[in-house]
Amino acid sequence: MKSFDVVIIGGGLGGLSCGAILSKEGLGVCVLEKHSVVGGCLQSFRREGRTLDTGMHYVGSLSEGQIMHQYLKYFGVIDSLRLQKLDENGFDEFHFKDGTSYCHAMGYENFIETLASQFPDERSGLKTLCKTIQDIGDLISPEILLEGKLSADGIKYMSESAYQEIRKHLRSEKLRNVLAGNCRLYGGEKSVTSLYEYGMVTHSNIQGAYAFVDGSQQLADTLAEVIRSNGGEVCPNSEVLKIRLESNTVEYVETRDGERLQGKYIISSLHPVVTFSLLENNTVYKKAFFTRINSLKNTHGIFSTYLLTKRGTLKYVNRNNYMFNTQDVWATEGHYKGFNIPSVLMCMQPNHLSEHTEVVTLLAPMPLTYYQKWLHTKVENRGEEYREFKAEFSEAVIDFVAEFYPNIRSHIDKVYTASPLTYRDYTATPLGTAYGIVKDYRNPIVTHIPAKTRISNLLLTGQNLNIHGCIGTTVSSAVTSSEILGVEYLSKKIGNA
Numbered sequence: 001m002k003s004f005d006v007v008i009i010g011g012g013l014g015g016l017s018c019g020a021i022l023s024k025e026g027l028g029v030c031v032l033e034k035h036s037v038v039g040g041c042l043q044s045f046r047r048e049g050r051t052l053d054t055g056m057h058y059v060g061s062l063s064e065g066q067i068m069h070q071y072l073k074y075f076g077v078i079d080s081l082r083l084q085k086l087d088e089n090g091f092d093e094f095h096f097k098d099g100t101s102y103c104h105a106m107g108y109e110n111f112i113e114t115l116a117s118q119f120p121d122e123r124s125g126l127k128t129l130c131k132t133i134q135d136i137g138d139l140i141s142p143e144i145l146l147e148g149k150l151s152a153d154g155i156k157y158m159s160e161s162a163y164q165e166i167r168k169h170l171r172s173e174k175l176r177n178v179l180a181g182n183c184r185l186y187g188g189e190k191s192v193t194s195l196y197e198y199g200m201v202t203h204s205n206i207q208g209a210y211a212f213v214d215g216s217q218q219l220a221d222t223l224a225e226v227i228r229s230n231g232g233e234v235c236p237n238s239e240v241l242k243i244r245l246e247s248n249t250v251e252y253v254e255t256r257d258g259e260r261l262q263g264k265y266i267i268s269s270l271h272p273v274v275t276f277s278l279l280e281n282n283t284v285y286k287k288a289f290f291t292r293i294n295s296l297k298n299t300h301g302i303f304s305t306y307l308l309t310k311r312g313t314l315k316y317v318n319r320n321n322y323m324f325n326t327q328d329v330w331a332t333e334g335h336y337k338g339f340n341i342p343s344v345l346m347c348m349q350p351n352h353l354s355e356h357t358e359v360v361t362l363l364a365p366m367p368l369t370y371y372q373k374w375l376h377t378k379v380e381n382r383g384e385e386y387r388e389f390k391a392e393f394s395e396a397v398i399d400f401v402a403e404f405y406p407n408i409r410s411h412i413d414k415v416y417t418a419s420p421l422t423y424r425d426y427t428a429t430p431l432g433t434a435y436g437i438v439k440d441y442r443n444p445i446v447t448h449i450p451a452k453t454r455i456s457n458l459l460l461t462g463q464n465l466n467i468h469g470c471i472g473t474t475v476s477s478a479v480t481s482s483e484i485l486g487v488e489y490l491s492k493k494i495g496n497a
């Protein structure tokens with residue numbers, strides 16, 4: 001049986017960044033990925049010679065001196081990534097059916113002044129709300145790392161409501177919606193989303209939002225290279241089917257090929273429900289635990305419509321565009337052409353060879369009721385009715401966007417789609433949830449999953465621990481790795497990189 005210091009299950013951002021940290025710090029690691037390609041939601045795929053991204057369209061805090069930049073500098077990959085800074089005067093633009101539109105600009109002063117130019121009476125409320133957002137973002141700043149901590153205590157913000165906080169500072173209903181306009185980026189829900197999650201995501205983008213030029217796969221590939229160059233192994237086509245326990249310790253993990261691997265530590269980056277379903281010979285966790293973990297709510301899935309444009313016809317626009325069918329950005333219901341489409345996020349793929357974009361991605365939340373009847377099917381094998389449903393839904397999404405961009409159809413060469421079922425089958429997320437477990441401010445302790453488990457050598461990581469996304473998942477990988485390396489040691493290593 002092969003034996004390692006650390007065996008990591010899952011080669012998405014969570015598993016790869018744990019592998020990069022632990023291999024850099026001298027441990028022998030092995031990352032097991034079920035797919036033929038690593039990356040999970042970072043994966044890009046090719047259609048008609050173009051690069052399409054699955055689940056990483058833009059990332060915040062990437063300017064020098066900011067937290068994501070600092071992590072990527074520590075990994076040793078920052079200089080090899082091809083990144084494009086989004087428009088400083090409007091990295092996100094929010095469009096409403098009444099013809100109004102508003103921008104989130106980069107830098108706090110710019111952010112406040114841009115919105116205050118449209119809502120002059122709200123300048124002071126914008127300032128106080130921004131102060132809170134900044135305080136939240138600073139909980140994981142590079143300065144905190146130098147103090148020997150990965151994060152300052154955020155429980156206060158985890159137990160408060162994002163929606164209520166925004167209401168407290170601003171009087172205009174429209175501006176309140178504009179401030180929460182990015183809530184689709186984290187599956188935000190009015191009644192549950194925490195101020196912590198809102199603040200982390202919003203702060204990072206106000207600081208410095210970037211898109212990957214030619215796809216986010218480059219981040220997965222460079223992290224895999226880091227692991228290999230430090231003597232670690234990254235093994236695609238290695239789906240883990242069993243985590244075998246002996247008393248309260250993992251004895252080995254077993255892959256689909258029947259290979260067994262031992263580790264002093266096992267780290268799983270899979271959704272906790274999936275991780276715990278793989279346990280064999282479990283005497284540690286009782287039925288009540290499984291009932292509780294299985295009952296945690298997950299965010300909605302995403303239906304992605306990829307428009308492959310007629311080459312050289314559509315100028316790249318250096319910002320993301322959110323379009324709403326309702327005045328309430330938190331709404332989960334928005335009737336449109338027979339489908340529930342409350343909002344669509346449009347991201348253009350930057351391309352290093354051209355000022356035109358070759359791929360436009362349209363992201364729309366999709367309710368489970370729409371795809372429930374195909375839950376038993378597998379990718380590429382779901383039948384004609386499913387194909388028709390996907391075609392109809394994507395047509396409705398394009399019509400929706402055409403109400404804001406009337407010429408969009410004239411630029412389309414081909415359309416590809418991915419439903420929450422596609423995400424489920426590729427990344428093994430329960431029911432194709434896009435962002436994992438909903439972090440509920442009314443129950444923060446239960447909905448923020450800890451890295452440590454009651455199994456002595458099993459740790460968890462990935463988007464379900466802290467918050468989802470590039471930054472949340474990367475910070476979680478440091479939190480998990482610090483259980484092995486020590487918090488103070490690791491924080492200072494990252495902070496001083």
Ligand SMILES: Cc1cc2nc3c(=O)[nH]c(=O)nc-3n(C[C@H](O)[C@H](O)[C@H](O)COP(=O)(O)OP(=O)(O)OC[C@H]3O[C@@H](n4cnc5c(N)ncnc54)[C@H](O)[C@@H]3O)c2cc1C
Pocket residue numbers: 009010011012013014015032033034035038039040041042054055056057058059238239240241269270302304363423426427428429433434435461462463464468469470471473
């Ligand atoms: C549509 C969409 C858009 C998004 N947009 C953004 C964005 O713009 N910015 C942002 O910051 N975040 C975005 N996110 C969120 C971000 O992509 C995720 O939070 C993050 O990539 C999750 O990383 P992870 O490693 O936790 O999980 P995953 O990426 O899901 O990785 C898990 C890995 O484990 C593998 N695996 C599963 N089961 C097994 C098994 N049994 N054995 C071995 N391997 C297994 C999977 O194949 C996968 O590679 C988006 C997500 C989605 C779905």
